Amino acid sequence: MGLMNEYIQKRLKAQELDKELSDLINQYNSLTNSYLLVISSAINKPIPDIALGMDDYYIVYDLLKDKDKHDRLDVYIETPGGSGEAAEEIVRFFRDKFKVVNFIISGEAKSAGTIMALSGDEIFMTDSGSLGPIDAQVNIGRMVISAHDYKEWIDEVRNKSISTRDLNPFDATMVAQISPGELNGVLHALKFAEDLVIEWLPKYKFKNWNETQNSKKPVSLEMKKARAKEIAEELTNHGKWRSHGRSLKIKDLESIGLKIQRLDETKNIAEIIYRIQTVLRLFFQATSVYKYFATNSNRILKKGVSVQSPIVGPTTQEVIPNVNPADADFLNLDLECPNCKRILKFYVKFDPNIELPNEFKNPEYKPIPNEPSATCTCGTEIDLSGLKLQIETESGKKISENDR
Numbered sequence: 001m002g003l004m005n006e007y008i009q010k011r012l013k014a015q016e017l018d019k020e021l022s023d024l025i026n027q028y029n030s031l032t033n034s035y036l037l038v039i040s041s042a043i044n045k046p047i048p049d050i051a052l053g054m055d056d057y058y059i060v061y062d063l064l065k066d067k068d069k070h071d072r073l074d075v076y077i078e079t080p081g082g083s084g085e086a087a088e089e090i091v092r093f094f095r096d097k098f099k100v101v102n103f104i105i106s107g108e109a110k111s112a113g114t115i116m117a118l119s120g121d122e123i124f125m126t127d128s129g130s131l132g133p134i135d136a137q138v139n140i141g142r143m144v145i146s147a148h149d150y151k152e153w154i155d156e157v158r159n160k161s162i163s164t165r166d167l168n169p170f171d172a173t174m175v176a177q178i179s180p181g182e183l184n185g186v187l188h189a190l191k192f193a194e195d196l197v198i199e200w201l202p203k204y205k206f207k208n209w210n211e212t213q214n215s216k217k218p219v220s221l222e223m224k225k226a227r228a229k230e231i232a233e234e235l236t237n238h239g240k241w242r243s244h245g246r247s248l249k250i251k252d253l254e255s256i257g258l259k260i261q262r263l264d265e266t267k268n269i270a271e272i273i274y275r276i277q278t279v280l281r282l283f284f285q286a287t288s289v290y291k292y293f294a295t296n297s298n299r300i301l302k303k304g305v306s307v308q309s310p311i312v313g314p315t316t317q318e319v320i321p322n323v324n325p326a327d328a329d330f331l332n333l334d335l336e337c338p339n340c341k342r343i344l345k346f347y348v349k350f351d352p353n354i355e356l357p358n359e360f361k362n363p364e365y366k367p368i369p370n371e372p373s374a375t376c377t378c379g380t381e382i383d384l385s386g387l388k389l390q391i392e393t394e395s396g397k398k399i400s401e402n403d404r
Contacts, residue, residue, distance in 0.1 A: 003274055003275060003278040004278055007279060008282070012282070013388070015392045017279050021038070021280065021294060024275050025294065025296045031268060034070075035074070035295070036075075036104075036295070037063070037073060037075050037076070039056070039076065039077045039078070039079065040107075040291070040292045041079045041080065042289070043078065043108055049290070051082030051083070052079050052086050052087060052112045056090070059302075063294075063299075067295075069097070070097075070098060071098070072098060073097070073102070074103075075102070075116075076276060077103060077105065077109045078113075079108070079109055080108065081112045081132070082111065082113075084112055084115060086112065087112040087113075088196060101120055101204070102120050102122040104125075105123065105124070105125045105129035105131060106263070107128070107130075108130055108132070109129075109130070109131055109132070110131070110132035112193075113132075114134055115193060118231075118258075119196075120204060122205075122261050123205075123261065124260075125260050125262065126263045126264055126273055126274065127249075127262075127264050131248045133235055133237075134232070134235040135236070194232045194236055199228075201227070202221065202227075205258075227257055235256070280292060287372060287385040288383050288385050288386065290302055329351055330348065330357065332360070335374075337376040338380065339379075339380040340376060340377075340378040342377065344376060345366065346365065346374075348368050348391060350395065350398070372388075
């Protein structure tokens with residue numbers, strides 16, 4: 001039975017999944033004698049803030065700033081990419097705080113995530129993990145787009161105008177809106193990402209590379225820099241990889257000269273990492289959380305709603321009776337739909353063996369859904385994940401699945 005099926009059959013609530021992640025982080029730390037930081041994004045959720053940004057740097061800083069000096073930090077990272085400047089700030093902070101910094105890749109760590117991984121002393125990957133081509137994400141108007149794709153489009157329009165000595169009205173309108181500052185910003189962003197890789201690889205990943213593998217010749221700093229430049233050029237060669245979202249697996253990375261530590265060869269550690277990856281996926285599916293930052297003792301979550309399928313919370317909520325949830329066998333929830341203002345009535349039952357009171361047998365009351373949201377008769381989908389997590393946290397009890 002696969003790990004996903006194993007956890008699905010356990011039917012763990014969000015609070016229990018969160019605890020499972022904490023336990024897995026502790027297990028990893030004990031086995032490796034390192035300090036694990038999890039930085040994970042729900043890559044498939046269409047959230048505008050899903051990309052790596054400066055706000056993520058401040059979250060990482062807050063999580064680790066009071067941490068006592070530790071020799072080794074291992075970073076489990078999943079991200080679609082984002083700001084090269086944010087990646088630089090995070091890496092600099094890691095290097096000021098820890099002697100050794102390694103990166104663990106079991107899902108996707110694209111673009112800025114790849115840049116961060118290349119700053120590691122070691123890159124540990126499972127067979128399911130992937131990095132990606134290096135590209136900078138730039139703000140053009142209200143959009144965040146690939147710097148490479150933007151430059152490629154500009155070059156295409158320019159070459160077309162040279163060959164035909166004309167521009168169609170659409171291209172002419174679009175080009176007229178491009179400022180020299182924007183164009184320079186795109187070019188600088190591309191060079192900035194490449195420069196980070198060329199700086200970090202010799203300094204960290206290649207620092208213990210002292211002789212060539214076959215001829216056993218001494219490796220000079222110039223040789224390390226030359227290899228770093230070759231790798232950076234390969235990773236920025238979008239003509240080769242064809243897509244910004246291309247998944248570069250272990251064999252792809254080894255083919256361009258990167259040495260990758262294969263986690264699947266260390267079964268007990270790989271098992272923990274695969275479990276972390278699986279539990280994170282389930283946690284993202286069960287909640288409105290789209291970014292998860294955690295150590296063994298602290299975690300910070302970022303919540304949001306999909307721009308494609310907006311889910312809103314209730315306008316008002318009332319929990320009846322007005323008692324400590326820890327002392328109650330049942331709770332009555334009155335939630336107001338933010339769209340039609342209809343009151344939705346739910347009950348929460350903690351003990352499956354206690355008979356439901358008559359007042360809750362009224363057809364207007366429904367058991368709180370097992371799903372993270374409820375749908376009003378007007379069609380509005382109302383997010384309940386935060387409310388259910390709050391109830392289970394404050395009561396210290398699991399909501400019963402009976403009667404659902």
